[in-house]
Every structure is written in C-alpha cells, then in structure tokens.
Amino acid sequence: VTSHDVAKLAGVSQTTVSLVFSGSAAGTRVGPATRARVLDAARTLGYEPNAVARALVQGRSRSVGIAVPTLRDPFFLDVVSGAQRVLRAEGYAVLLAEADESASMTSAIALFRARQIDGLLIDPVGLSAVDPSALQGAPVVLIDDQSDRWPGVRADAERAGRIVAEHLLALGHRRLGFLGPLTEMPSAARCERGFARVLREAGVAPRSAHVRRVPATVEGGKAGMQALLALAERPTAVFCANDLIALGALKSCVRAHVHVPDEMSIVGCGDIESATLVTPELTTVNLRPLEVGARAARLLLELVDGAPPRAMKPLPVELVVRGTTAPPPVCR
C-alpha cells in the first residue's frame, strides 16, 4: 500500500499525501479538511510511508550503524543499549554489527555504507581497523574515546585510575599491581596512566613484574592473577583496567584460597552488573556506559543534522567501594 493508493482513496493527489506525511513544516500547508481525509484514508488502508523510498530521494536513511568488537563485554553492551534507546526515540533505525576482527569490521562498515547510514558509532580499535576512506561522508562518533580527527564521548578513565590509586594508597597499600588489556585500548591506557601517575608521585610506582597484559576477559583476569600469585613477592592490591579482568582475578584468588580483601585487594573498572554478583562484591569505578552510549548517540545526531563536531568533556566517574578492598596485611 503506497501513497498513491491513499491519494486515490482520499481523492487527492499523491503529492498531497506526501505533504501530509512529510513530518516537517511542509505538512502544515495542507488544508485541515484535506488533511483529515488523507489521514483517514491512510488509516483504513494501513498506510505507512516507505522509508526506503524516502531515503533514496532525500539521501538520508534515518538509520545509523553501531559497530562494537563484542557484546560480551557488558560495557559495550550498555553503550549499545543506551545509544539504541535515544536513537530509536528519535526515529532512527539502529544497524548493529559485532565485529571482533579487522576483516569482519571492514565488511560490516561496507554493509553499513551500502545501506546509506547517516552516521556511525564505533569504538576506537574497530575504527583503526578500517580504511578511513570507507567512512567518507557519514559522521563518526567514537565510543569511549576521542581524537583530534573524530569526536567522541568517553568516561574520565584517567581520573578513574587516579581515584583508584588514591583509594588504595589511603588504605595503606604500597605494593600495587595492574592488570591491563593485551590489545591496544585507549580507555584502558588512560586508566593506567592515571593510576601510574598517582603512584609515581607517591613514590610507589608498581614494579614491572606486577604489571601484566592479559586478554580483556574473565579468563584473562584469571590467568593474570594466577601469574601474580605465583610471584615470590606478590602485590597486596591489584587494579584491573576492566571489570571482567577483575572478576577473573577475584576468581583466581578464591580458587587459590587467597583471601580477598584481607590478603589481596582487587579493584575493577566499569561497574558492570556482575560486580555485585560475586562475593565479596567488587570495588570498582562506575564508568556510566549507558550515559556514554546515550550521549554518543545524541552527539552523532547533532552531526547528522549538520552541527560542527565539538569536543565533549569526559564524563565524571565515581569510585564504588565494595568488598574487595581493605588495608594490606601488614597494616592490620
């Protein structure tokens, strides 16, 4: 059922039908009586404008793509969830792609482009995997990062690292460890930078054996903590750049009968839902992923509407002290 059918039934021209459904100001200029007749006809026929045809003629599809490396990481999940919510509320369709490797990301972007997406939400490592020329045209907003080239929305990961360091220092820890992701991840890098800086200033920079790179998963965290526990001189507290890693680290401690937090403090980053599932509950930093997603979506829509890119200030983060941190054994 097309606008022609509606036009015929309402006894008006197809143009008029289009005008009525054109959402914008143009619709105002159609007479109230005609308008009513059109709406009526549309309702009885069950007419709904064809967005594909509209997209073709307008050159705007009212759809945006979201590409993330994985949805298994609850951080990205919440970002997608938050973005999806505002996008749909604004009438935009969300094309989703989960692409963990470079080739997959490239093909996902090609798929998106062919569909004429109006904009793209993508994480920095995904973006680095695609040829920039493939992006031509559509605005891009980075998820949890930003660069001079692309605007983005991110949590203040550096501050997250700092407040964790301060928290641990205040508890009396002096031998700190760090578990970060194996692969390049800008937000984790910022996290580590903030953490390391505060420690350095306090004169207790972590020794290199206490800093390990592991896959950014629960399994990675398990392995990382295992390695740390095997050391002759263990750290008394470990900061993980990511809650999944932290949860894995916690698991390894539990398995090895290393008491958390009495013998080992653990801090995560993200505050995912599972953080409160485990016992003791994970001390972590709330990175507000839903808000990151929502703001990224709003920024993207601004750009789609022609606004110039603007730098967003990092979202404030908050330390959530729960059960995995306590003073080190020596201080008790």
Added chain:
Amino acid sequence: VTSHDVAKLAGVSQTTVSLVFSGSAAGTRVGPATRARVLDAARTLGYEPNAVARALVQGRSRSVGIAVPTLRDPFFLDVVSGAQRVLRAEGYAVLLAEADESASMTSAIALFRARQIDGLLIDPVGLSAVDPSALQGAPVVLIDDQSDRWPGVRADAERAGRIVAEHLLALGHRRLGFLGPLTEMPSAARCERGFARVLREAGVAPRSAHVRRVPATVEGGKAGMQALLALAERPTAVFCANDLIALGALKSCVRAHVHVPDEMSIVGCGDIESATLVTPELTTVNLRPLEVGARAARLLLELVDGAPPRAMKPLPVELVVRGTTAPPPVCR
C-alpha cells in the same frame, strides 16, 4: 559515486555496470573484457552499489529486524549475537531493537516495517505485544519458542526441567522449590512443566509455598530466595527458570549464611557466562543460546527466500553440574 559514474568511466552503459554488480546469474552474461573494465572503473572510483536504491526496486532490503525485550539477559544477548553473525555473513543488515514494553515494541516494529525489513526475529512476548496486522508480509521467526502460527527455534526447555528434577531427585532431595518469572514466558513455562511432571511422578510435587514468581532478574532471584528462606520449612533445593534468578538466589543464600550447596541446592537454567563467575559455580542447564540465534537466523533466511515454514525440533540441552548442588542435609 553512482553506477552512472562508473559506466561513464568504463565507457559502457549504466545497465552493464548494474549487470556486473548484480551478484546473481545475470552478471555472467557480460563479456569478460567489459566486465574487467567495469570492475576497474568501479575500483578507481570506489564505487559500491547503493543498497537503498536496490531495495526500492527489488522490494527486498536484505535487512532483517531483531526485537528483544532486553539485552541485559545474557540469554537474549547470545541469541542476538549468534543470529547477527550468520545474518551478516549472508550479507544481511541487522536492525536491532531493545523494547521492554509493549508501546516500545509496537513502535520498533513500525520502524522496522517502514524500513522494509525482509524478516523479523522476535521473542514470543514481544510478538504478543504487537498487532499481528503490523507484521503483514515479512516472515517472522520466534526466538526460543514456536507456535502453530509462527515457526521458531527453541531449546528443549521441558527436557531441561526434567533433567534438573532427575538430578535433584537422584541427590536425594524431596522438598523442592521453584523460582519462575513473574511475566508470561513460554520457555520458562515449559521448563516448569517438565520439572513439575517428573516431581509429580516421583510423588514429591513441590508445595505451593515453595513455588514463587519473581522478576526474571538477579534482583528477582534475591527476593524469591529471601522469601523461601523465611519459611518455617524451607525447600532443600530450588530450581530457577533462569540463570539470573538463580544467581540472585545464590546471592541471597550467601548473604543469609545459608551454605550452598550443603544447606541449599540451587540450579539455574541457561548456562550464561556469569554462572562460572560466582563461588560456588552454578549448576545449570546449557540452553545454547548462540545456537538458537544462529538457527533462528538461518530459518528466517529460508523463509525470506520463499521456503515454506517448517517446524524445528527443539535443541537438545545439557545439564552442567557444578558447585551449587549436593545431597540435602538429611542425607549426609
């Protein structure tokens, strides 16, 4: 850059360009030399066929919608993930909508329809929230359910319930409880049916005070177990229709210092990743959500290609015995 540009550069007609890029058999009929020239021109111009225009003329958008109530439930998450993977591999775009309430689901479907999706993957409760006439045309495949009206792919939830009952019975439990979702959920209902049937046959049907409906979340599980623990005569084992509920139940036991599994056995359903995060690790039933999603996607593509709907047999499920089940106190 359009096919016209390519045609001009290659010195052929736009039709020829179209033929070359038409994927199907029609492309074979273009001469190898011409074909090469076209491909060459396309490459230098960076041409990519416009899927929107193609969709308009063909009446097929090569995109499908996926609508789920939430992505916070790892079951749905994995279904989406599994479906997304096969869909993209087949060149289909995935439109995602997370819609927890009826109005939101209705508008999501409308959005999808306007975009001319070729098919829809949807959960049964989401589907029940939308006017069937809104679906006209596009094939629908149910996620984790199936009816005479709509085909679908589901895990064998009834069998899941049965094997859990058998497991618990074999351990010696006679006072069993059940925590199911508050809202109508076909798979949970099947789960409960299987569970109840085996127990009834064994003459130990759960008493009604031991059967509770709670929100299908961790919080719901916490509340449900709390209520059960407050009872004068507690069950010795509780089966939860959903891992989130089970995880919440476990949490409540830990908090109340009720030892799991010695004082209380808990079994979940789903085998989500967090099941191994907690201590003790959750005994549960693997519902193979990724496989459900992948198969649902494949079935949907069949229907899109005009195949007649066919009933799928439920995916076999598997009990995963971990740390939350043991014989009841009386048997020790």
Added chain:
DNA sequence: TTGTAAGCGTTATCAT
C-alpha cells in the same frame, strides 16, 4: 553481449 527505457515510492520544485 550490450543498450534503451520503464519503473520502484517517495520528495521537491515549480506551476496553478
């Protein structure tokens, strides 16, 4: 084997 031309359902320009 290749080209011409008629749409696909809409918006947008220009008349009326």
Added chain:
DNA sequence: ATGATAACGCTTACAA
C-alpha cells in the same frame, strides 16, 4: 492550498 513532474540509483524486461 494543491497538483504535475522530475529526480533519487538501481533492476529488469525488451530491443538491438
């Protein structure tokens, strides 16, 4: 205030 009509970029008879 409303109606013709020409795009939008592509596919697909049909013609050459």
